[in-house]
Amino acid sequence: MQAMQPESASLPSRSSVRKGKGTNKRKRKKSRRKGGFLRFVGRMITVMMLLGVIAFIWLFLTPSGNNMRFLMADTLITTQHRHWAKYIIGQAELDKRVAAYQQQFDEMGTEKDTHTINLPDPVEETEEQAEKPLIEIEEVSGTGYRGYVLTVNDPTKIRLGVPAKRGKGEKVSSMVARTGAVAGVNGGGFADPNWKGNGFKPIGVVISQGKLYYNGISNNASTQIVGLDKQGRMIAGKYTLDELDKLGIQEAVTFQPRIIVNGKGQIRSQKDGWGIAPRTAMGQREDGAILFVIIDGRQPGYSIGASLYDVQQIMLDHGAVIAANLDGGSSTVLATKDGEIVNKPSSEYGERYLPTAFLVFDDPDAVDIPNIWEGLRPQDIDAGKK
Template sequence: MQTLSRTRSHKLSTRKRRLRWVNRLILMSALTCTTLALLGIIFLFATRSGEELREWAAGTLLTTQHDYWAPYTFLPEEKLNALKEQIRNPVVINSEPDGPIAPEESPQEQSVADTPPEKPKELIEVEEIDVSKGNYYFKGKIMYINDPKRVRLVVTNRKDRGDLLDEFVKKTNAIGIVNASGFHDPDGYGKGAKAYGVVIHDGKILQGYNPKNGETALGITYDGKLITGSYTAEQLVKMGVRDAMSFRPQLIVNGKNLFKDKPAKSWGIQPRTAIGQKADGTIVFVVIDGRQPGHSIGASMNDLAELLEERGIVTAMAMDGGSSSMMLYKGEAITKTSCPYYRGRYLPNAWAVI
């Protein structure tokens, strides 16, 4: 009996020790979580770095369908309003379409007879983008189209929804393609049938410009010049534009980086798409992946403008971004969409190389 009693006492003692350790572990975990939460609050609300992080978060939210969450970053009202103003009313500069795209050769250069002929360029060349900014990083692709006359705006002919990029490819045999216009998208369930802003296709105005949208036009003329600015559809057609759409903001106009030395926080960090042109006429498509930790977080508008400026782009504008951003080459996706559906989103139109 004594042996049985001792055994029971030993078991009870063991259980009590285990319970004490469990209680201590729970208490330590609670204290640790509380301490980390307090430190996080102190960092976010009592340090300059924390305030900058909240500004980044607010700018990112303001450029999504979830902009109603931006006030919960608890930024001062004047700062939040300043971010909203930068997004809603970016600087717009009309480009100069009448000047020559390619620089003229000097008489000395023209007289050199023994200069070997240049190797013909491929129609499309693709560059890999992999950039680390320290606190964040992004990957993507730049597509160089060496014949600007081959770049066209393709538009959906559906009424119930837009087209996926691979559907545009099947309809037009496009070699390369990226998304273009933004569209009505309530709560993220928009079907991409109706574009915002101006739409011109093959010289015909499909949709007039609505200045209340705050969008900026981007068009390509019949001879391959890229034009961007605050133009109506009628003005663009008179300027010889074959295809055009609208979005914002402009990134580079007449060689000027419009985001140089400006704070990047207003537009946040997102997946991005942009269209631009080099001085020699080469059109570029750019897509930066985002919202994918471990692969690519996304880029700011400053990052995008700087990337293009470094590569000699003289005119460029952002297209719709976020989960719409995607690039296909020869029928295959060469960027990684943040859309839950691997084929991307339904779109009203796209820029394509045909």
């Protein structure tokens, strides 16, 4: 006969009961945490959808939203990703806006400039004028932007620099260091296929030391010029090569638009400011001093960028009677002696290789700037070849 086991032997121990209860409790806690997380995610998705609907209604159905939408589109138009603007305003509106800006820029370049400059006579130069430095650099800032104003007190000390070698542009900092310049600022635009251009094929014309270095326009055509004549007077606007020759052009590039003429701003408001971007512009005061405005951008937390209206107002505040836009965006750069970069260029690849730069020299007549485009036709230059 089999012996009976004590009843207690078939019952779980107290420790195992506690262990089972603890496991169940942990499972319930884990389940509650999982459920709470899913509810949180669900609420977040709901809130985001509601915010998206509200943002859509604001952007497309309110005046302030439409203004913001066009500002976003204008900002994209000034970048390498112009085509993205069609997702904000549509392709038809994008084409219409680009054409409207081009027409506006052309009109801004036609009013006759009558400004005169009053350079001091070197023989009668006062002690105060003699002590004035050749260049002065001032920091400027405003809503969403930071940058610099470079003042060149003697405009006759400026020359247009070009790359040292054929086939590729050169960094402005390199041009400054190589030529012994006091300072340098990026100049005109260039062909940039697929935004991978080598910086060697300029847009329009390049004039240095009174000589035509590069001609990318047809005979008798006009182009938007930014530059200086032999007396140091700034010239900006739409001219033919014959007209520029009669004006005694000395240094010049093609770019647009002219934003101040005869002391009057040409851009009426922020709405017409052509988006937010890094900017470079050139202007002149009545005393002859040249002003370069360099605005950084596309760097949240530091500087988003400025509109052309912002740049125009900076120029007017500094006494400019004429001013014009230069190449901006990732080309914007200010370099000083020995090639030190003062601002913060926005290009993710570092300072860009460019075809032209306005350089400042203590003795510009001693500087040799060879014509690297001599004998080359524009159609023979591969703008994308490295």
